[in-house]
Amino acid sequence: MSKVRVRFAPSPTGPLHIGGVRTALYNYLFARKTGGTYILRIEDTDRTRYVEGAEKYILESLKWCGLNPDESVEKEGDYGPYRQSDRKGMYVQYAEQLVESGHAYYAFDTPEELDKMREDLKTPEDPSPKYNYATRGKMKNSLSLSKETVQKMMNEGVAYVIRLLVEPGQEIHFNDIVRGAVSFKSEELDDKVLLKTDKMPTYHMANIVDDHFMEISHVIRGEEWLPSTPTHVLLYRFLGWEDTMPAFCHLPLILKPDGKGKLSKRYGAKVGIPVFPMNWESDTDFFIGFKEQGFLPEAMINFLAFLGWNPGTEQEIFNNEDLIQAFDLERINKSGARFDIQKARWFNQQYIMQTNDARLAELVRPYVEAEGHKPSEEYLQKVCVLMKERFEVLTEFWGNSKYFFEDVSEYDNQKVIRKKWKPENREKMHDLKSTVNRLRIFTAENIEEHVKKFIEENELSFGEVLPFIRLAVSGTTKGPSIFEIMSIIGEDEVAKRLEKGFEDFDKIKESLKNS
Numbered sequence: 001m002s003k004v005r006v007r008f009a010p011s012p013t014g015p016l017h018i019g020g021v022r023t024a025l026y027n028y029l030f031a032r033k034t035g036g037t038y039i040l041r042i043e044d045t046d047r048t049r050y051v052e053g054a055e056k057y058i059l060e061s062l063k064w065c066g067l068n069p070d071e072s073v074e075k076e077g078d079y080g081p082y083r084q085s086d087r088k089g090m091y092v093q094y095a096e097q098l099v100e101s102g103h104a105y106y107a108f109d110t111p112e113e114l115d116k117m118r119e120d121l122k123t124p125e126d127p128s129p130k131y132n133y134a135t136r137g138k139m140k141n142s143l144s145l146s147k148e149t150v151q152k153m154m155n156e157g158v159a160y161v162i163r164l165l166v167e168p169g170q171e172i173h174f175n176d177i178v179r180g181a182v183s184f185k186s187e188e189l190d191d192k193v194l195l196k197t198d199k200m201p202t203y204h205m206a207n208i209v210d211d212h213f214m215e216i217s218h219v220i221r222g223e224e225w226l227p228s229t230p231t232h233v234l235l236y237r238f239l240g241w242e243d244t245m246p247a248f249c250h251l252p253l254i255l256k257p258d259g260k261g262k263l264s265k266r267y268g269a270k271v272g273i274p275v276f277p278m279n280w281e282s283d284t285d286f287f288i289g290f291k292e293q294g295f296l297p298e299a300m301i302n303f304l305a306f307l308g309w310n311p312g313t314e315q316e317i318f319n320n321e322d323l324i325q326a327f328d329l330e331r332i333n334k335s336g337a338r339f340d341i342q343k344a345r346w347f348n349q350q351y352i353m354q355t356n357d358a359r360l361a362e363l364v365r366p367y368v369e370a371e372g373h374k375p376s377e378e379y380l381q382k383v384c385v386l387m388k389e390r391f392e393v394l395t396e397f398w399g400n401s402k403y404f405f406e407d408v409s410e411y412d413n414q415k416v417i418r419k420k421w422k423p424e425n426r427e428k429m430h431d432l433k434s435t436v437n438r439l440r441i442f443t444a445e446n447i448e449e450h451v452k453k454f455i456e457e458n459e460l461s462f463g464e465v466l467p468f469i470r471l472a473v474s475g476t477t478k479g480p481s482i483f484e485i486m487s488i489i490g491e492d493e494v495a496k497r498l499e500k501g502f503e504d505f506d507k508i509k510e511s512l513k514n515s
């Protein structure tokens, strides 16, 4: 195989959908696996769909995901420029070359005339007739008009486009790495516009010229581009480039969780799940992103890798290196992949649990600081060690861990106070607090040993004591070992909270009795 060169070629028409990230990922993995080159090319020739800020969003998202291209608008290689609008001048000659060789033609139809044709020729069987072998004779183009008329119109500066001439009666075959042999009948195609009136190329023209000159070996892209591929094959053929035409690999669709239909941004917004890597905010739209929802980029990448590919084993956790080793285009599935946010959360939790304490502390710090606390590095790391298994996304860290950083203001289990708190034990509870406060070695084991000893010696039961220590110290009856929590919070703070908690329980019990 000649040297692998692949490209991810997004159009800056809005935020980069998660399906686009998956396309970038598969390109990246394939390039890394084969020692090839992974290129980012910005396809911005459709100025009507251009969205301000989208290119920046694409670049930032790829950085966050760790999918850094070898060649791109930010890292020029030998095949630049890497933004199609900066290559504008390169395409016209190939469109003209196709006209000269009889594979394309000039068309002068105005948008109104095109609309009229579609209106006049539409039938119930064919509601949107194509500009093709059957209709082009009725339109204003260099095939239907005389040479003189064409020349005259050109001289007068009448606006024209260049269209590909697709003759009927041919079968266009190509091989797809995922789908195998694919063929289209040429009658199914239309005479696609290659060059627009402003001399900008369309996607088809620019894509083929660029893939050729950038020496792309494999086109790995979403399934929605499969119907364009026969047109592309014809372009390679007519330009005389068929022998170096890239291999095609069309990735399966990403479907909604129920498998019914594509995972769209509207759907994501409706059910509140992220379908973009990062938040996207424009004058008209706001969409949530994986990053801001508390996902780690490596977890999202691992999750995305499995949306359409599997390694053929039971293993699910693959770091970047593992993915590169295991990835294989041949193992990409044909059928659509269901997007399951619960699975994404599961992956995230696995990565949180694997993350080293220093990095995890760094990741959760912004959430703690947003609440007005600035814990020391050492303290935050201790909390992370204890809480690691208790949150699936980073955004859940604060809710589950706030008692490490601030006083308890509410108790989440009123029932246990009503049923089990015994004001008559107050004296003993007070002694317990003093015992705990006096401990010279404030480790979880030592606290546990002394608390249990105290319970036994004072003929109390665990149920009368432990839930209340927990509630007083953390405000909740859920969570990791209370002795571990106490050891982190420290003896003075624990003593203060026990004192306040016991007082509060008396009051709560009293008020519940009266209500």
Ligand code: GLU
Pocket: 008, 009, 010, 011, 043, 203, 207, 220, 221, 222, 225
């Ligand atoms: N610009 C196209 C897109 O937005 C690229 C399709 C392709 O990879 O050929 O997805």
